Amino acid sequence: MIVKNTKKKVQIIFFMMALLLVLTFICFLVGSSHMSISECFKALMHESTAANNRIIWNIRIPRVLAALIAGAGLAVSGLIMQTVLNNPLASPSVLGVSNAAVFGANLSIIAFAGGFLSTGHNVSNYMVGASPYSTSFMAFVFSLLSILLILALCRVKAFSPGVVVLAGVAIGSIWTAATTILQFYATDVGLSAAVIWNFGDLGRATYKTDAIMLAVVLLGYVCFTVLSWRYNSLFGGDEMAKSMGINVDLLRFISLFLSSMITAVCVSFLGIIGFVGIICPHVMKKILGQDHRFTIPTSALCGSLLLVFADTVSRSMGNGSALPIGAITSLLGAPFFIAIIFSRGEHKV
Numbered sequence: 001m002i003v004k005n006t007k008k009k010v011q012i013i014f015f016m017m018a019l020l021l022v023l024t025f026i027c028f029l030v031g032s033s034h035m036s037i038s039e040c041f042k043a044l045m046h047e048s049t050a051a052n053n054r055i056i057w058n059i060r061i062p063r064v065l066a067a068l069i070a071g072a073g074l075a076v077s078g079l080i081m082q083t084v085l086n087n088p089l090a091s092p093s094v095l096g097v098s099n100a101a102v103f104g105a106n107l108s109i110i111a112f113a114g115g116f117l118s119t120g121h122n123v124s125n126y127m128v129g130a131s132p133y134s135t136s137f138m139a140f141v142f143s144l145l146s147i148l149l150i151l152a153l154c155r156v157k158a159f160s161p162g163v164v165v166l167a168g169v170a171i172g173s174i175w176t177a178a179t180t181i182l183q184f185y186a187t188d189v190g191l192s193a194a195v196i197w198n199f200g201d202l203g204r205a206t207y208k209t210d211a212i213m214l215a216v217v218l219l220g221y222v223c224f225t226v227l228s229w230r231y232n233s234l235f236g237g238d239e240m241a242k243s244m245g246i247n248v249d250l251l252r253f254i255s256l257f258l259s260s261m262i263t264a265v266c267v268s269f270l271g272i273i274g275f276v277g278i279i280c281p282h283v284m285k286k287i288l289g290q291d292h293r294f295t296i297p298t299s300a301l302c303g304s305l306l307l308v309f310a311d312t313v314s315r316s317m318g319n320g321s322a323l324p325i326g327a328i329t330s331l332l333g334a335p336f337f338i339a340i341i342f343s344r345g346e347h348k349v
Contacts, residue, residue: 075303078277200326
């Protein structure tokens with residue numbers, strides 16, 4: 001049932017914020033060290049043992065921050081893409097961003113660090129040559145290239161939602177084919193490292209990567225919030241939006257570029273994290289309707305909730321090591337998404 005009362009919608013936002021705060025603290029407690037609540041509090045205040053302080057401040061806090069930031073960014077990106085493309089199945093990877101990031105990371109790992117261009121089959125050489133920052137940089141570069149290529153093709157042909165989706169599928173398949181060819185020539189060491197990168201891992205996060213992701217996500221969020229009334233106008237069709245003085249093509253270009261940039265940054269640092277950009281917008285639209293004044297902030301909160309919860313589950317089940325976060329989000333999101341698809345009711349403003 002869709003909530004129509006504005007006061008109740010605001011109450012839902014505050015409830016989600018409180019729930020996120022509680023879940024975030026629970027996430028701090030989960031781990032192989034089995035830290036108690038009091039020890040966790042002391043570590044947060046730098047008053048616990050040196051080991052506990054390091055675990056909280058050097059490992060868990062950067063990881064939780066990454067979950068909060070990436071979850072919000074991927075969820076809002078999915079919401080905006082679904083709106084501007086008028087496609088309920090659109091996701092942050094619709095422009096081939098994830099496929100391009102995978103190719104860039106594989107190129108860095110297999111060719112330049114762990115494969116046929118430098119180290120051969122020598123594992124020790126691979127460990128010396130591998131650089132997580134170079135891998136993230138290559139993933140981002142190819143993601144950005146994919147974004148610009150598809151948007152350029154759409155500007156030449158026609159900036160319609162159908163053209164964007166088809167161009168994204170075509171370019172994405174090219175990146176996937178190139179990745180397959182690259183992996184075919186990889187050494188065992190390079191191939192293993194490339195596959196592990198694809199899993200999606202919040203453990204790679206550092207304060208530096210969190211700051212970069214936060215800057216990009218915050219920029220996109222502010223822009224999307226400012227444009228929220230324009231997104232609402234798209235539900236009446238392109239012609240109605242144009243009659244209201246909105247440059248629809250420019251709005252799509254800016255929205256898709258910012259959404260893809262957020263995805264590119266998150267994927268390049270953390271790997272592939274699926275379903276956040278699909279499931280969270282649908283949940284919030286099911287509860288609050290299509291009004292972007294409310295679905296933008298609630299989708300961000302829902303994305304953070306989902307990723308923090310998934311991280312808590314992954315570290316609880318990992319028996320000392322965290323399971324791939326992308327696998328957990330897919331396991332949690334897919335059944336819920338199927339339930340939403342087959343549930344009755346339509347989205348309304």
